[in-house]
Amino acid sequence: MAAIGRTLMVLCLVALAGAVNADAVRDFDDPVVEKRYRELTASMRCPKCENQAIDDSNSPVSADMRDRVYTLLQEGRSDREIQDFMVDRFGDYVLYNPRLEGRTLLLWGLPFALLVVGATVVALIVRVRRRASAQALSAEERARLDELIHSERTE
Amino acid sequence: MKRRLLLLLPLAGFIGLAIFLYMGLSMDPFGRDSALLSEEFPPFELSTLAEPDRRVDESLFEGEVTVVNVWGEWCPTCKQEMPQLLDLADRGIRLIGIDYKDTRDKGREFLDEFGNPFELNIFDPNGDLGFELGVYGAPETFIVDADGVIRYHHTGYIKPEDVRDTILPEVEKWQR
Incomplete structure (x- = not known):
């Protein structure tokens, strides 16, 4: 009895596998x-x-x-x-x-172009900030800075 | 002030992208052009639906602008489309059908029931000609010019207003 049940189950599974992907059995x-x-x-x-x-x-x-x-x-x-x-x-x-050809250049090239644009923008921002913070010292601050450096040296 | 406006740049970019992608949502994925536009009708040799012994080939399309309709008895939309095709035939336009992945009996029954606007029907039971034409469903409609070059492709149902708005003007364009 159990043997018949097992055989039936195997048959069902085989049938199912065939139905799910009919042409998976190509030679x-x-x-x-x-x-x-x-x-x-x-x-x-x-x-x-x-x-x-x-x-x-x-x-x-x-x-x-x-x-x-x-x-x-x-x-x-x-x-x-x-x-x-x-x-x-x-x-x-x-x-x-999509293939890399004339018509798809924009598609393939745009991510790299955007990367370059982004990197340039970041570099510019960093440069501007750096310059701005260097310029931001007032005459008074500069004097104090000089003084601090000076005092450290003499110590 | 100028620098302030510069801060809006990312927002503008985002809105532009959102509009672009939103437009994509309403685009018809089947509205893309056929790969066969401006190409010659692919060579074939098949029998006609009416006469199993009669072989026809691509020379059918020489000399006159032809509307080629791919249909099958199994295709419900093709039935709805028939009145529009009969209308085109009434206007003196030459139509040739391709009975696609069908049996002869069912194809003939279909024409008996829904009318026959076609000068003749190419019988393509295995869908080989359909494959060459890049057909991925039915109905599909092509306009072939008098030199046998494919000039227009319509995927899916031809609505009654499509006859007047797109099919007729296209046929007339290539008749000149």
Whole structure:
């Protein structure tokens, strides 16, 4: 009885695993290709969903795209070629990491530009403050300062 | 006085950023342009919905501006969109349908029930042509010019006012 129960449970689990990720059982001869498949499908955005990678989405178009990534990998195409293939059809939207090119220079460059601007502003403020505090001594204070330094030396 | 105003600079920056991000909230995520704009219609060879033996290819689009509509029997919005497509056909515009991820029987039933504004329908049961077109749902609508170049792309439902406001002007623009 217990044996039957256990068998049933295993069968249920197997069925569930199959239902949850129907194409997780793709055949790869080469573990490197399998790794590339995982990385590629994790780095592409499903065009139908707003923020899901195609390896994580149940939408029909994501399934089609996974199939295509798999076929192209089997044909021996490079990662770059496969990304180009998808971008040609679905647009830059499918890449989670926008490419560094003319149109995306602002996107990639702005954080660094802001960093430089921020650093310049901080440096300027520090300089201005330093000068201001040096100038802030009145003639009287200066005299006292001189006196203190002087007295210390003679001691 | 000038230095005081300078203190408002971070606030101004914050307000600018807030407006920019707020505008992003009301943007339509499906309003982005198709990657195929200004590209030639992708090559294909498929049968028509009506005649399984008749093969058609991209030369269909030579010579006349065509509105290409991707539909399927399984797609409820496509049914709502039909009156607008029939309206376009009544105005003498050439329409070609792509019956996307559908069965022949269901596709034919759909046309019997909701009307057939299409000169012909390309039968794309596996969605291969749809994939080449970057289709990620239905309905989607393309305008192809007389040289077979894709000029306009509309994702989703065509509202009755869209016919007058966007589709017709676009077709006329490329007819010249």
